[in-house]
Amino acid sequence: MVERSPILNLISQLLLFLGLLSALLPFAIIAIAASHDLRTVNEVPMPLTPGPYFWDNIVEAWNRADLGPKIVNSIVFAAGVALGKVFIAALTAFSIVYFRYWGKMVVFWAIFITLMLPLEVRIVPTYAVAANVLSPYQALLDISGITWLVRQATGIEIALKWGLLNSYTGLILPLIATATGTFLYRQFFLTLPDELTEAARMDGAGAIRFFFDVLLPLSRTNMAALGTIMFVWAWNQYLWPLLVTTDAAHGTAVTQLKELIPQTNGTPDWHIAMAGTLIVMLPPLVVVIFMQRWFVRGLVAAEK
Amino acid sequence: MAEVAIRGVHKSYNKVPTVHGVDLSIADGEFVVLLGPSGCGKSTLLRMIAGLEEITAGEIAIDGTVVNALEPRERGCAMVFQNYALYPHMTVAENIGYALKVAGTRKPERRARVAAVAQSLGIAELLDRKPGTLSGGQRQRVAIGRAMIREPKVFLFDEPLSNLDAKLRAQMRIEIRRLHQRLGVTSVFVTHDQVEAMTLADRLVVLNHGRIEQIGTPTEVYRRPASRFVAGFIGAPAMNFLTGTLAADGRIAIGSGAGTPVTIGVRPDEIQLLDAPLKGTLDFEIELVEELGTGQVFYGRSGEMEMTVMRNGGGEAALPRSGQRLFLKIPMTCVHLFEVESGRRIDLPPSRLAAE
Incomplete structure (x- = not known):
């Protein structure tokens, strides 16, 4: 179904160009707005030519929102989530594909069902667990009456507590499970010939050896693809960092953008907000550009 | 080097029997070919010797030790697979040396042994290449090298030549036979190609529907086929x-x-x-x-x-x-x-x- 005619080519090129234009236009407006001063940016209509204050606005946004440490936080958070997901998903898929054990299908479907439960749906229980990781166990002890028994017997009140709020662990750990990633690996592992596993067994490699020496190196492109997607996803997270980091020291760049949005009765300094947005957009863009070569290969086809 | 004894071995997949009571003893240094049409259980039998398939009933002994419960690496077998099964991300040298690496052999010794094996197979100049850049015959040589380096008691070949073109197949056949003469290791070779079987075997085992139809030298099997099946299967x-x-x-x-x-x-x-x-x-x-x-x-x-x-x-x-x-x-x-x-x-x- 590959048809080649000059008119068709022209039309498809035109359509692609229109698509590109409509995708890039908002970014252009952000960049232009970030280059004007307060008066020009609030003119109606806003001029569509760049002004001379771009660098000043960037510096102002950086300082006002304290973006330096926030971007470091964001990088730690996003990289932690991405690496965690890449590793946990590989390990989970390894277990699902290569081992036969009781309850394997239950595990498989449990993972599958989490696809239908994104973070926003389970935010309250997830927050409760992050606030005290041991709370489910505490609940078990309370319900089974062990707490009561121990109190009666010894007078000691059992109260398990391990809070993760306002820490990198709390930001990262609850987000590193990923069904999507697990399935990406699963599909890849299923394409590998069984003989490879058998050859490794004949060579004397155990399961862990096989995982690290054969499976992980072979899934490099998958890891790059998954890592990139998940880095961008984590970078853009708003709700979770907002809930978990009440202490400003652990805030991420994306939640910090809120600080730059003009208040209802404040100065309408949108040029600063736009400049801040540009800064915060930059790191994931760099990651995508840097990883693009690997990323596409991982999604398109398995390396033979 | 070792003899292999297969005693009353059965194999069932999900209660469906595929191998029905095979008895076979292979002498030390012998080259035995398992021959039969596809689905006759020859590969299953080989994989049971290797330890890649569980044995439903009966026992297999290598060098006098019953190996039913042993892991493949503990059995002292090395296997050459039909589609080579080389690790695509490792160089030829790493592929050949992987078993030694797993076993914890030190790097200088590993390198020396890989070089020696590669030399003997004529692939010394390929050591730094990846399997993806090799031809079928070269890949097969690497796969054989990977099996050789472990100095196994038993060599197992699972239709190793069926992915090669006819000319290369004839050539590799002679090389495998030569290798066997040089090393004298007990070998079990599975094939559905009767020419391969006749030319390679010291002793031929013809299988059909999970049973042994006949065991004998290629001449015996050709001259005095024990059943109508063998008579029809051997000879073109x-x-x-x-x-x-x-x-x-x-x-x-x-x-x-x-x-x-x-x-x-x-x-x-x-x-x-x-x-x-x-x-x-x-x-x-x-x-x-x-x-x-x-x-x-x-x-x-x-x-x-x-x-x-x-x-x-x-x-x-x-x-x-x-x-x-x-x-x-x-x-x-x-x-x-x-x-x-x-x-x-x-x-x-x-x-x-x-x-x-």
Whole structure:
């Protein structure tokens, strides 16, 4: 179904160009707005030519929102989530594909069902667990009456507590499970010939050896693809960092953008907000550009 | 080096039996070929020796030790796979040396042994390449090198040549045979290719439907096939089977007659092709002629029966064409007799046959 005619080519090129234009236009407006001063940016209509204050606005946004440490936080958070997901998903898929054990299908479907439960749906229980990781166990002890028994017997009140709020662990750990990633690996592992596993067994490699020496190196492109997607996803997270980091020291760049949005009765300094947005957009863009070569290969086809 | 004893081995997949009680003992240093059509259980048997499949019942002993419960690496076997199964992300040297790396051999020793193995297989200049850049024959050599480096007690080959083209296959066959002569390691080779089997084997094991049909040297299996299945499976073109009878005095007759009904087998190259009828000859109408260079194969029918006849030599002038009528003489000293029901071979003393 590959048809080649000059008119068709022209039309498809035109359509692609229109698509590109409509995708890039908002970014252009952000960049232009970030280059004007307060008066020009609030003119109606806003001029569509760049002004001379771009660098000043960037510096102002950086300082006002304290973006330096926030971007470091964001990088730690996003990289932690991405690496965690890449590793946990590989390990989970390894277990699902290569081992036969009781309850394997239950595990498989449990993972599958989490696809239908994104973070926003389970935010309250997830927050409760992050606030005290041991709370489910505490609940078990309370319900089974062990707490009561121990109190009666010894007078000691059992109260398990391990809070993760306002820490990198709390930001990262609850987000590193990923069904999507697990399935990406699963599909890849299923394409590998069984003989490879058998050859490794004949060579004397155990399961862990096989995982690290054969499976992980072979899934490099998958890891790059998954890592990139998940880095961008984590970078853009708003709700979770907002809930978990009440202490400003652990805030991420994306939640910090809120600080730059003009208040209802404040100065309408949108040029600063736009400049801040540009800064915060930059790191994931760099990651995508840097990883693009690997990323596409991982999604398109398995390396033979 | 070791002998392998297979005693009453059964294999079932989900209660469906695929291997039904195989007994086989392989002597130290012997080259045994398991031959059979696809689905006959030959690969399963090999994989049970390797430890890649569990043994449902019976036992396998290598070098006197029962290995049923042992992991593949503890059995001292090395295997060469049909699709090579090289690790695509490792160089040839890493592929060959991986077993040593897993075993914790130090790097200098590992490098020396990899170099020695590569040298002996003629792949020394490929050591830094990745498998993806190698040809089929080179990959197969690397796979053999990977098996050799472990200095195994038993070599297992799972149809290793079936992915190669015909010329390379013949060449690798000779190389594998040479390798066996040099190393003298007990080897088990699985194939469905009878030429491969005949040329490689010290002893041939013909399998069908998960049972051993016959064990013997290639000559024995070809000259005295133990069953109709073996007779039809070994030899190309395949043996002709005619219905006939065996009288009490040992006289064999083609077609119906007095006596026990039997299946008469006769190889296409043992039938004589005649221009004129003699006593006891059969009519033969040629339908197809295949020119082999060294001879011709004629496909045709004799009455109701399909027959294949092979003739060696033969000048162009005398070449019979399709549609031509000729006459066949079947020398009764060359025929093989099989029971109609069971397909087992009926052995008659040659003297009685010659009396015909």
